Amino acid sequence: MTGWSIVGTISGTSADGIDIAEIKTDGATVSHFGPSETTDYRADTRARVLEAAGHKGGNRGSWPEIARLVTSDHTSAIRAFMRRHNLTPDAVVFHGQTVWHDPKAGETVQLGNPQALADELALPVIGDVRLADMEAGGEGAPLVPVYHQALAKTLVGADREPLCFLNIGGVSNLTFIDGDHLLAFDIGPGNALLDDWVRSHGAGDYDAGGEISARGQVDEAKLAEALTHSFLSEPGPKSLDRYSFSGEFVRGMSLEDGAATLLRFTADAIAKAEALLPVAPRFWLVCGGGRRNPVLMRALADRLSGDVVSADDYKIDGDALEAQAMAFLGARLKAGLPTTFPETTGAARPVTGGNMYLPRARKEIA
Secondary structure, three states: OOOOEEEEEEEEOOOOOEEEEEEEEEOEEEEEEEEEEOOOOOHHHHHHHHHHHHHHOOOOHHHHHHHHHHHHHHHHHHHHHHHHHHHHHEEEEEEEEEHHHHHHOOOOEOOOOHHHHHHHHHHEEEOOOOOOHHOOOOOOOOOOOOHHHHHHHHHOHHHHHEEEEEEOEEEEEEEEOOOOEEEEEEEEEOOHHHHHHHHHOOOOOOOHHHHHOOOOOOOHHHHHHOOHHHHHHHHOOOOOOOOOOOOOOOOOOHHHHHHHHHHHHHHHHHHHHOOOOOOOOEEEEEEHHHHHHHHHHHHHHHHHOOOEEEEHHHHOOOOOHHHHHHHHHHHHHHHOOEEEEEEHHHHOOOOOOOOOEOOOOOHEEE
């Protein structure tokens, strides 16, 4: 097998766990898809992360302690993962925990200490994966498109192009692929507003199976007003923070009606994004937690012009994809290949992102 064994990690904006995946790759192709899993944050870590993100860039005094907690949880999770699967990777990619993303101010904040992680694991750790892109005038997101392109060529097939990878996590984003043409941008809310709404009513952490939304009635007038948000009509590349949109417009509705309206907001925002593409995709490959919501998947199928399918249908692990992508980006750094492009983030030129942190000997640390 060619390339390096790389372990990638990421925790999304919903902080619902640390995704970990190993692949073997030379940064251009993937020769082996290794194990993957998700490990929950400790309850205190998750609560502190969500509280910090909710401050929208404020209350920064709490960040160093949260960074310590995030690093500690990653250390434990990665150690256990490597032990379970008998892995000794060439490097670990540590994305860190995003608590604030404001590209217009040239700022993105991923909490965590890659040097401390390298020291604890006694392995090279690649961190700071977004910073070089922002220094080159990019949005710092999305990072996954170059990996989507590799998957499209190896697992999906050119006969499906033009196609879109559609990721529905806390926010939604897409990668449009048509031959060598790559375009990517954040779309709008993914699961975040609906998750927050369900959680605020004590009805769980998310709308499992879309059952709550399915019982509700959409408020078409409030939905139409929400869809006038200027971000939804701006051309890409563009990116947003989990809290760039608010679900306040459903305040006062019943649990079910609010959920139905927020779910439709996600679907309709994605439909609006289709109009921003060079041509309508023939195929939409849905990744992230949103693919597990059959109500949302039906809404997308009704609104998008191409076929809408789950990534799982093409043996693409929709849960592991973003952690695999981090590993792929790490390999591209090792190979000296670009990780982001003007068409994906708006950077002035193709950029190779990430910094390598080598483990220090114990006596150096002391």
